[in-house]
Amino acid sequence: xxxxxxxxxxxxxxxxxxxxxxxxxxxxxxxxxxxxxxxxxxxxxxxxxxxxxxxxxxxxxxxxxxxxxxxxxxxxxxxxxxxxxxxxxxxxxxxxxxxxxxxxxxxxxxxxxxxxxxxxxxxxxxxxxxxxxxxxxxxxxxxxxxxxxxxxxxxxxxxxxxxxxxxxxxxxxxxxxxxxxxxxxxxxxxxxxxxxxxxxxxxxxxxxxxxxxxxxxxxxxxxxxxxxxxxxxxxxxxxxxxxxxxxxxxxxxxxxxxxxxxxxxxxxxxxxxxxxxxxxxxxxxxxxxxxxxxxxxxxxxxxxxxxxxxxxxxxxxxxxxxxxxxxxxxxxxxxxxxxxxxxxxxxxx
Ligand code: UD1
Numbered sequence: 001x002x003x004x005x006x007x008x009x010x011x012x013x014x015x016x017x018x019x020x021x022x023x024x025x026x027x028x029x030x031x032x033x034x035x036x037x038x039x040x041x042x043x044x045x046x047x048x049x050x051x052x053x054x055x056x057x058x059x060x061x062x063x064x065x066x067x068x069x070x071x072x073x074x075x076x077x078x079x080x081x082x083x084x085x086x087x088x089x090x091x092x093x094x095x096x097x098x099x100x101x102x103x104x105x106x107x108x109x110x111x112x113x114x115x116x117x118x119x120x121x122x123x124x125x126x127x128x129x130x131x132x133x134x135x136x137x138x139x140x141x142x143x144x145x146x147x148x149x150x151x152x153x154x155x156x157x158x159x160x161x162x163x164x165x166x167x168x169x170x171x172x173x174x175x176x177x178x179x180x181x182x183x184x185x186x187x188x189x190x191x192x193x194x195x196x197x198x199x200x201x202x203x204x205x206x207x208x209x210x211x212x213x214x215x216x217x218x219x220x221x222x223x224x225x226x227x228x229x230x231x232x233x234x235x236x237x238x239x240x241x242x243x244x245x246x247x248x249x250x251x252x253x254x255x256x257x258x259x260x261x262x263x264x265x266x267x268x269x270x271x272x273x274x275x276x277x278x279x280x281x282x283x284x285x286x287x288x289x290x291x292x293x294x295x296x297x298x299x300x301x302x303x304x305x306x307x308x309x310x311x312x313x314x315x316x317x318x319x320x321x322x323x324x325x326x327x328x329x330x331x332x333x334x335x336x337x338x339x340x341x342x343x344x345x346x347x348x349x
Contacts, residue, residue: 002258003027003075005118007060007109008082010034010041012198013124013184016191016247017080022049024251029073031066033059036085037199040348044195060105063112070116078120078254081109084154087205088128088305091151102154103161110165117175120257122250125159125181127239127273127310128152136277137313140183140269148305159269166266178264180253185239185273185312187246189332190339197339198243199348207283208240208332212340215293222295224280226302231309235280239273239311242327242335246272252321273312274325283333290333 004021008014009030015037021028022045030042034057042055054073058065060083070076084102085091091098113121129152130138131145147153159181166177188208190197200209203219213219227234249272257264278286284295317323327335 001025001027002077002254003029003073004254005029005031005070005073005076005079006082007031007079007105008037008084008124009055010037010039011082013187013243013246014082015041015045015196016243017082017250018045018053019048019191019196020244020247020251021254022051022053026254028053029069029076030055031058031060031069032083033057035059036201038348041196041199044348048191048193048195060108061101063108066108066112067115070112074116076116076118078122078257079109079113079118080122080124080250080254081106082124084124086151088149088151089205091149091154092305095150098150098154103157106158106161110161119175119177120254121162121177121179122253122257123158123162123179123181125183125269126152126155127183127185127271127312129156129159129183130310132307133310136309137275137311138271139313140271140316148307163267176266178257179267180257181269182249182253183269183271184246185241185271185310187243188240189242189244189327189335191244192335194335194338194342197336197343207280208336209340211284211287211295212336214295214297215287215291215337216340216344220296222284222297223300224284224297225300225306227299229302229308231279233279233281236306237277237279237309237311239275239277240283240329240332241273241325242332245325245327248326249317249321249323252317252323256321270317270321271312271314272317272323273314275312275314277309277311278329286329287333287337290330291337293337
């Protein structure tokens with residue numbers, strides 16, 4: 001049974017991926033510092049899957065703590081690196097926090113991989129690396145434009161560091177390194193059990209949690225940021241993709257790395273989106289229709305740094321990784337709402 005190290009294992013995408021890996025028969029070792037997640041998530045992962053896995057409280061910025069875990073948990077076959085901060089607005093006011101946490105943590109992880117002979121890595125990247133694209137849909141070959149935020153910068157630089165790192169075989173006893181970067185579009189929804197989902201701390205930045213918290217009455221009303229964009233209804237357009245489909249792509253990526261071995265390119269990148277874009281107003285309508293709820297909302301000014309429109313060409317992930325999308329927009333809206341209500345009744349600790 002292959003052993004997979006997950007950094008950020010109790011975060012939004014990390015926790016859904018932990019479930020998918022355990023269900024696929026992988027052995028999982030999870031690391032998280034719980035700075036943006038709760039350790040109760042690990043109990044929920046075990047509850048959903050009926051399987052145990054090793055979960056450690058470790059901050060990747062503390063390289064000694066990480067190497068202590070790896071010394072104890074030998075035989076890691078691949079790492080999936082989720083651990084990072086992701087609030088675009090916060091990154092603009094605290095760029096150094098983002099550089100230190102996201103890039104510092106990543107450099108320590110690469111060093112630990114070298115030390116312990118781990119040569120397979122999957123990196124959480126983002127469509128943010130395409131900036132405000134001139135042509136949509138974006139393919140993996142679309143130009144990488146200037147990131148719109150320091151958060152975006154950490155993803156673009158994170159990819160660049162890994163591209164250089166795979167070229168070096170130092171300390172790898174001749175084993176070639178392989179890295180897959182997965183560029184997520186807009187993850188949405190929650191596990192069908194409603195036992196794990198996106199845990200937002202404080203006021204949500206992202207659209208879907210803001211919608212579900214407004215539906216619950218926790219927020220007074222939703223503000224739609226801008227109504228004068230050059231899109232079909234004047235609001236921004238994004239590619240929303242179910243978090244369980246994103247999780248499944250990580251299982252596919254790990255299988256690809258482990259089974260294709262030397263046939264895999266040392267460095268490859270895949271877009272994870274549905275290939276369809278939705279505007280903010282279409283998302284509100286879908287949420288209202290699926291859940292039979294009327295949302296209070298109004299237009300407000302544009303949010304600085306917002307990209308106008310982006311959606312994915314996802315052919316490469318489908319063709320090369322065998323990725324299959326199983327959930328649609330209605331599933332995302334229904335599961336996000338079920339998760340928010342479950343959280344209100346039986347909150348995670
Ligand atoms: C951004 C990044 C993405 C990153 C994510 C992490 C881009 C293209 N995407 O997503 O890579 O992983 O942040 O947080 O840079 N909106 C409202 N009202 C709200 C909240 C949002 O109208 O209260 C609108 C936004 O203006 C946007 C859309 O909803 O048009 C989606 O916003 P959000 O969920 O924050 O995600 P992105 O900004 O697309």
